[in-house]
Amino acid sequence: MTRQRDFDFTCRSVIPYAHDYQHGDYESWHTHSCAQLIHTLSGVIRIETRHGFWVVPPSRGVWIPAHIPHALHITGEVKARVLFVEPLARADLPVICQVVSVSDLLRELIVSALRLPADYSPASRAERIHELMLDELRLMDTLPFHLPEPVSERLRLLCQAVRAAPQETWSIAKAAVKISASGRTLNRHFYQQTGMQFSEWVRRARLLHALTRLAQGEQITRVALDSGYASPGAFSVMFRRVMGVPPSDYFSQ
Secondary structure, three states: OOOOEOHHHHOOOOEEEEEOOOOHHHHHHHEEEEEEEEEEEEEEEEEEEEEOOEEEEOOOOEEEOOOOOEEEEEEEEEEEEEEOOOOOOOOOOOOOOOEEEEEEEHHHHHHHHOOOOOOOOOHHHHHHHHHHHHHHHOOOOOOOOOOOOOHHHHHHHHHHHHOOOOOOOOOOHHHHOOOOOHHHHHHHHHHHHHHHHHHHHHHHHHHHHHHHHHOOOHHHHHHHHHHOOOOHHHHHHHHHHHOOOOOOHHHHH
């Protein structure tokens, strides 16, 4: 059952909110009448929708438009800072779910907004902070932490098998045998339904699996091998390419 959560935007178009989650917390399926940005200071949040999964590592955020049913899975000690945004606050805000970068400026604006009164005067500092937050939301860069979910049951089951055993060698030939199809047919249908090649989807699934494990404080070597990488070095190269820093530096921050 999907619950609807509503907010009162009579006095302001952006409502800031701070919430800390414990490891293993879960928010069941619900929707909001407004859009929201969930920014994580620590831990990892996995957002589940009907169309796929989004994994939010520390210091990043996830944008969820209004009326999108979703559930939250919490890994690690998550400190979340949230903006609930009135749907018509800006005409060019994102219209699809996406994991995004959160600028230093936006992060500090959210922290400042948490201390502001709900009702403020026109042209006041509080109004300028809220307007600047809306401007910053329009400039967020999209990050590759989305796992789209295929439509067909056979491909869904294949994706579940990959997520359950990312350490295995998921070649096209092996996957094709699993769904009783040719490699060419698998690639064609997988791309049509997800917009990604199967091999690319597997690489991303491994990265998101590793991020979730690392957020729990597990050793990098064990996480790398359990995520299907040939060596910790290969994992670190991939991690640096996507995240900009090695895994040891990223989680120590």
